[in-house]
Every structure is written in C-alpha cells, then in structure tokens.
Amino acid sequence: xxxxxxxxxxxxxxxxxxxxxxxxxxxxxxxxxxxxxxxxxxxxxxxxxxxxxxxxxxxxxxxxxxxxxxxxxxxxxxxxxxxxxxxxxxxxxxxxxxxxxxxxxxxxxxxxxxxxxxxxxxxxxxxxxxxxxxxxxxxxxxxxxxxxxxxxxxxxxxxxxxxxxxxxxxxxxxxxxxxxxxxxxxxxxxxxxxxxxx
Numbered sequence: 001x002x003x004x005x006x007x008x009x010x011x012x013x014x015x016x017x018x019x020x021x022x023x024x025x026x027x028x029x030x031x032x033x034x035x036x037x038x039x040x041x042x043x044x045x046x047x048x049x050x051x052x053x054x055x056x057x058x059x060x061x062x063x064x065x066x067x068x069x070x071x072x073x074x075x076x077x078x079x080x081x082x083x084x085x086x087x088x089x090x091x092x093x094x095x096x097x098x099x100x101x102x103x104x105x106x107x108x109x110x111x112x113x114x115x116x117x118x119x120x121x122x123x124x125x126x127x128x129x130x131x132x133x134x135x136x137x138x139x140x141x142x143x144x145x146x147x148x149x150x151x152x153x154x155x156x157x158x159x160x161x162x163x164x165x166x167x168x169x170x171x172x173x174x175x176x177x178x179x180x181x182x183x184x185x186x187x188x189x190x191x192x193x194x195x196x197x198x
Contacts, residue, residue, distance in 0.1 A: 071096065094140070104130065 042049045057065075075093075080086060108127065165171035 101133070
C-alpha cells in the first residue's frame, strides 16, 4: 500500500507541474490533431476539405475577411522609408478606424450650399462639432496615449554591466573573444580602470 501511495503521489505531483504554457501547448496539439483527423476523414469520403470548412462562414463574414486581407496587402510594406511615409501610414490606419457621420455631414453641406458666400460671410468659421464627435476624438487620443504608455522596447542584456558593443553582432563577437582572452587581459583592464597602468 505504501508503494501504491507513493506512485499516486508521484503521479499527482507530475500533474501539478503542468504549467499554463504546457496546457496551452497540449491544447494546440489537440486542435491540430482534430484538424488533421477531419481532413483525413474528408479525403476518405472524397470531399473537398476547404469547401466543407467554408460552409461555416456567412457572406458578411467572408466580405469582412476579404477586406481585412486587402487592407493587410495594402500595408504589407513595413519598411521604414522616411517620417512622411510613416505619418501617411499612420493617417491611413487611423482613417480605417473612423466611421464618419454622413447624415450630419450632408446636412451641414446643404446648409453651407444654401448660403451665397461673399466677402462678408464667415461661413467657414461657424462650424461647431457635436459632443459625440468631440468624445470620439478624445477617446482616440486617450487610446493612443495608453498605447504609447504600454510600449517599451525590450532591451536585451541590460544586466551585463559595462556596454562594450555597438550592435548585437558585435556583442556576440565580444563575448566570444572574452571567452578565450579574458584570462590574459583581465589584469591589464583592471589596471587601466584603476589608472595604475604603465
């Protein structure tokens, strides 16, 4: 009975060691196995796998997916050219998120076209945005501020101490050189840092 207890204790401890990452990995493997199994079953029955999978989508969902792919293709150039290009890409991305109120716009346009502008009219200066439009702009600004606050570039090897490299390639090279020559140069380097070198 003590052997059985010990075996169950070991089994329970090994199950407890299953972390969230392992659970996610196992779930991913399970889903992949299900997909592969369904493909194999469909091929055995002589069905087209892609066609059967696409039956689950509505026309609206398909249109949204195609729009998303087109937008992704438009933005496929992630290379940094210059600041003007980056600003234009940012502007285009922000435009995708804006949903204009065409009804209010057409009303304002009709009112503006009704006036006969001359030198004495200041028609362009009397536009007052709605509270909803102001809230939308403020929400966008707050969202951008939050996003910028959460952004932090991952800095590798900050805990090493002295920085003796100019880029990642040079860091690896310096580390390799240090492995072979530090035993000979550590005393000289310490002397230089103390200021007692000859």
